[in-house]
Amino acid sequence: MKAVRLHEYHRSPVVEEVPEPTAKEPFDVVVKIGGAGVCRTDLHLIEGQWDGLAEITMPYTLGHENAGWVHEVGSAVTNVAVGDTVILHPTPTCGLCHACRAGNDMHCENSVFPGLNRDGGMAEYLLTSARACIKLDPSTHPADVAALADAGITAYHAVRKAVPLLYPGTVCVVNGAGGLGHIGIQSLRALTAAKVVVVDRNPDALKLAEQLGADETVLGDGSHVEAVLDLTGGHGAEVVLDFVAEQGAQQDAFAMTRRDGSHFVIGYGGTLEVPTIDLISTERNVVGNLVGTYNDLAELMVLAQTGRVTLHTRKYPLEAALDALADLDAGRVRGRAILTP
Structure with a gap:
């Protein structure tokens, strides 16, 4: 064969x-x-x-x-x-x-x-x-x-873990709307009432995200962290699902997470560098996700x-x-x- x-x-x-x-x-x-x-x-x-x-x-x-x-x-x-x-x-x-x-x-x-x-x-x-x-x-x-x-169950598994955190009125950022991210968007729509904000540097990926039910889309053009903060009243999102986690996206994802929020790391390839004072002073969580x-x-x-x-x-x-x-x-x-x- x-x-x-x-x-x-x-x-x-x-x-x-x-x-x-x-x-x-x-x-x-x-x-x-x-x-x-x-x-x-x-x-x-x-x-x-x-x-x-x-x-x-x-x-x-x-x-x-x-x-x-x-x-x-x-x-x-x-x-x-x-x-x-x-x-x-x-x-x-x-x-x-x-x-x-x-x-x-x-x-x-x-x-x-x-x-x-x-x-x-x-x-x-x-x-x-x-x-x-x-x-x-x-x-x-x-x-x-x-x-x-x-790709499907990895995205679904992360969403399933985040469901208790995503009650009505909360915001979930999907960082990356590719092979995993586009499943994550649909899983969020099926399992939660959270507002879904999608960040991607590819306009075509954002068009697909809109078709799949994203409430807001943000072009990853270097000003996207500020754009997400603006959309959340300066606070950041309760949950950020990082389907990229390389080439700096992992740092942006943590920066888009609000106090007492959770940054779910799903993609890989980069290194997340977070001062310990930033963790304890804001009580943000970093959560790893396998298949x-x-x-x-x-x-x-x-x-x-x-x-x-x-x-x-x-x-x-x-x-x-x-x-x-x-x-x-x-x-x-x-x-x-x-x-x-």
Whole structure:
């Protein structure tokens, strides 16, 4: 089968032939990929930002946002069957550790992460586990929802955590309206009554944000922090969801957060520098966010399949993976790039 493989850091991946995976263990599931999302994390992996943070053995197949159809199942699998349409939680988990028992799947002590520390889904087939599979309505096309498996639940997870803070009358700033941010806007609309202010340096992204229900949009032109403060009476927002968190955006996000507010860091790549006196004197919170839980993804798919959350995509054939990565890096993708084997 064809797969997009990374052989070394700082060099482009290649599309090459590799053996098809098979179901060998009782809970193994092999999925025929219908759509694989292209994520900024893939760029960070190529750039070597994960070197030393995860046990990565090269070469390996990229792709951690995956959906498709069940192709083969292990002997103990009962929750899905061959032919089922599925979306995959990005971290197959053990189900036995404390984190799994508590429902915090992404902190599983024994999980793997296809596309990061084992072969991912930018391929024709992917090996995963029964615990990662969420069965979808057969009418759902995998390419239309694949990126919800990471971009979607990461954004939804952050919004879900922020919901108790966003009572009517509060303001939430969405910093970055790209692949994650445009899902965050829709999740806020579905789950809260907060006023949604979207900041982005790309006018086209702001147009999309308006279409998705943003109450206010602010162009990230260097005066955006002041603009947000003006919109909030000089106080800042109760919650800032930072879907960028690099190239200075992380500092701006903290500056847009009001006293006793919460700055949720969702994107990554930069370094947040905050004097401790600024934390204690204003009681602002900085909250880290990893990918969401299995239940987060299940809830998000309810919203998606009822039309309350829509993933805006640009599709590429698997052979054009390098084009998709280049377009993402250059900011030419509105929403999410999806590879279709």
